[in-house]
Amino acid sequence: MRRLLPLLLLVAAAAHAHEIGTTQVRLSVHAGGAWTASITTAPLSLLNKLEVAAGLPRSGALDAGALRAKLAPLLPRVASLVDVRFDGAASPASVAIAALEVPADVSRPAFVVLNASGSVPPNARAFTFAYGLTYSTYALTYDGRTVWIEGDARCAPLPLAQSAQPPTRAQVIEQYLVLGFQHILPKGLDHILFILGIFLLTTRLRPILAQVTAFTVAHSITLGLTMYGVVSLSSRIVEPLIAVSIAYVAIENVVSTELKPWRPAVVFAFGLLHGMGFAGVLRELGLPRGSFLPALVSFNLGVEAGQLTVIALAAALVGGFRDRPWYRRRVVVPASCAIAAVGLYWSIQRLFG
Amino acid sequence: MRPPAIASAALLFAAALQAHDFWIEPSTFHPEKGMTVSVGLRVGQNFVGDPVPRNGPYIERFVVKQGRDEEPIDGMNATDPAGWFTANGRAAAVIAYASKPSFVELPAAKFEDYLRQQGLERIIAARAQRGERAKPGREIFSRCAKAILTGARASIAVTQPLGLRYEIVPHGDPTFGGAPFRGRVIYQRTPAPGMRVEAVFLKQPSIRLSTRSDAEGNFSFALPRAGVWLIKSVQMIDAPRGSKAEWESLWASLTFDAPPAEGRP
Numbered sequence: 001m002r003r004l005l006p007l008l009l010l011v012a013a014a015a016h017a018h019e020i021g022t023t024q025v026r027l028s029v030h031a032g033g034a035w036t037a038s039i040t041t042a043p044l045s046l047l048n049k050l051e052v053a054a055g056l057p058r059s060g061a062l063d064a065g066a067l068r069a070k071l072a073p074l075l076p077r078v079a080s081l082v083d084v085r086f087d088g089a090a091s092p093a094s095v096a097i098a099a100l101e102v103p104a105d106v107s108r109p110a111f112v113v114l115n116a117s118g119s120v121p122p123n124a125r126a127f128t129f130a131y132g133l134t135y136s137t138y139a140l141t142y143d144g145r146t147v148w149i150e151g152d153a154r155c156a157p158l159p160l161a162q163s164a165q166p167p168t169r170a171q172v173i174e175q176y177l178v179l180g181f182q183h184i185l186p187k188g189l190d191h192i193l194f195i196l197g198i199f200l201l202t203t204r205l206r207p208i209l210a211q212v213t214a215f216t217v218a219h220s221i222t223l224g225l226t227m228y229g230v231v232s233l234s235s236r237i238v239e240p241l242i243a244v245s246i247a248y249v250a251i252e253n254v255v256s257t258e259l260k261p262w263r264p265a266v267v268f269a270f271g272l273l274h275g276m277g278f279a280g281v282l283r284e285l286g287l288p289r290g291s292f293l294p295a296l297v298s299f300n301l302g303v304e305a306g307q308l309t310v311i312a313l314a315a316a317l318v319g320g321f322r323d324r325p326w327y328r329r330r331v332v333v334p335a336s337c338a339i340a341a342v343g344l345y346w347s348i349q350r351l352f353g
Numbered sequence: 354m355r356p357p358a359i360a361s362a363a364l365l366f367a368a369a370l371q372a373h374d375f376w377i378e379p380s381t382f383h384p385e386k387g388m389t390v391s392v393g394l395r396v397g398q399n400f401v402g403d404p405v406p407r408n409g410p411y412i413e414r415f416v417v418k419q420g421r422d423e424e425p426i427d428g429m430n431a432t433d434p435a436g437w438f439t440a441n442g443r444a445a446a447v448i449a450y451a452s453k454p455s456f457v458e459l460p461a462a463k464f465e466d467y468l469r470q471q472g473l474e475r476i477i478a479a480r481a482q483r484g485e486r487a488k489p490g491r492e493i494f495s496r497c498a499k500a501i502l503t504g505a506r507a508s509i510a511v512t513q514p515l516g517l518r519y520e521i522v523p524h525g526d527p528t529f530g531g532a533p534f535r536g537r538v539i540y541q542r543t544p545a546p547g548m549r550v551e552a553v554f555l556k557q558p559s560i561r562l563s564t565r566s567d568a569e570g571n572f573s574f575a576l577p578r579a580g581v582w583l584i585k586s587v588q589m590i591d592a593p594r595g596s597k598a599e600w601e602s603l604w605a606s607l608t609f610d611a612p613p614a615e616g617r618p
Contacts, residue, residue, distance in 0.1 A: 019396045021404060022403065045401070048401045052558055058401070135373050135396050135398060
């Protein structure tokens, strides 16, 4: 950013009356509903302004460590003077020091880079920016465009780049429903095999519903708790255990013909693990800051829809044969053995791979 | 931020909206022989300012005078500090910076506030007489900044005008002794009477003195504290014909480090 200054000065020289200072701002609006601004400015000048405004004694020349120590407690005051508004509504900023350099060579400039950030409301169309800690003209760059702002004045509204406009609540719900569904069908082969394991145990509807309900409740609990940071388990533990759960339900299908009393409890326990697995995926996808809960619930509902679709497809495929005497021998046992083999292979692979 | 601090910050920066001072801040006011001194340019208010990087096309003159020797101040364009020089350590060094004029237009109310803030009531009266009070203020402005760096002994050279269009010239070397600061304001090499002149103390900008120059352009301040002071004054005249402005302002400043003395802790 600092390398831009010569070019910016050249471009601006004829157009701006007030002196151009060393402050530069680069603002980005992210699709996830957040904005960030990198503010490069002179550290001692910034500190002196804050000190004088607060009635504190003005500091003289300081090294980088001392400047950082003096600036740190004043950052909330800086944040209150970074004024970003989306369609007129203020978006409170938080500010942190990203870099601070004070060269020993007096002919080289000192600078501090402040990282400011905040959230973008849904449906926002344009934003304005004002920085109340500068007297000079400075450049704000956004989406490849540079605007010049005089001192603490507010810039004219800048339209949000199309790609950066945060999605609406309805768009978030739709997006995460689809993501949840796709995480099962077609992407979630391990979860599909686990659901098929549940389906194959019995030809009666009630035991299947009991297991699916236990599984759903369990994975919903750990998905939510993991995403909110209440529980945490390494994927190195979760992923092998999910594979073990697949092998377990499939093997039990081979050795048992009916729903044992402990089976829903075991499925519930495995559901807890699968929920953590879903959370791992969801964390990689990211949740929009402004629509965290709707996105989480939508993702979970998408997962449910995916699971029910798996059961519906399985029922459509073999449901007509479930009353046949050979159904268990020719469908349940071979399919369960295949699922168990895959589950065991994954268990070993994920444990030692 | 606590509410009172917010209020004071808002007031401080609101005051800055109309008028920005301009001054020179060297890396030291007491250079030793052979020392590289960086010269920072500052724009701001209450002696708190933003660094102004060197902007070659806008520089009219940027020199340092040490004894009888005057030399241009070198620097890299678009960087802060705006320049640097090597101190000879013998005589006081006087740095002078003059900018080319820039154009600015302010809404009528803001322009009048700024004129009042700078003690330019005669311009308010002139605008009223011309029926221009409701019109935006259009002016070109130039900076005429100086700084005195203490030498090994008091120097008479600092009392000589450097030829800036509007200039604050001390009667004696203010970096030596404890006498009140006495000086004069000079416009186009002639004394400027009736001009408001202010003095602001760096460490505590709330310490601010104000006076007006007499018929010979002279003024004086009994500086109450030792340390770095900014003396400043703004001249305003009719803009030259052919410019798109009605007014032209010249911003003179002088920075120096006043030594401790009796009655000046």
